[in-house]
Amino acid sequence: AQTVTQSQPEMSVQEAETVTLSCTYDTSESDYYLFWYKQPPSRQMILVIRQEAYKQQNATENRFSVNFQKAAKSFSLKISDSQLGDAAMYFCAYRSDDNDMRFGAGTRLTVKP
């Protein structure tokens, strides 16, 4: 079964600085989808960014970008110009082509003013 590993239970960043959250996954599939979800204190799960494995270009969404390394099975999230509202739990997720979906254990991000 596919697994998703987030090796950083907690991270902190100074406001306006840049932070990178790590995610690795294990799969034997060639076609799959990767996601980062944000869970603020409200507990709502919010999609931050997604990446299709067949696309070589790294996805970007405003201040959020990913570094997708398919061969290394790595999918890190970079948050630029961090804001107080970015403080949340971040989950990395993998979805296979046959819809098996796996989540990492999460990384709690603190943003210091």
Next chain:
Amino acid sequence: EAQVTQNPRYLITVTGKKLTVTCSQNMNHEYMSWYRQDPGLGLRQIYYSMNVEVTDKGDVPEGYKVSRKEKRNFPLILESPSPNQTSLYFCASSPDPRLIQGRVLTFGAGSRLTVL
């Protein structure tokens, strides 16, 4: 507003007392799923449904039941809750997952369940 609605948001119950957590989506999504979230474990899938009358077990189905009699509803049933089912539960839906846009899950707001 397009959304996934879960009820109740909070529930405290006792061991053995049957309960149902409802989930409804208004986006005409084919795929629906239930997850439980526990500290250090992330989200684990309980059950999922690819369409009406089609349900399948996820990673942690023991102690849970689901049904999909209508496209919009996917209730989670705990026939005899136990303390190890104390958790935060999420319902999620997506369009036909055979489509690229169907790969993105939309989540409900979560239901905090405590079993004493």
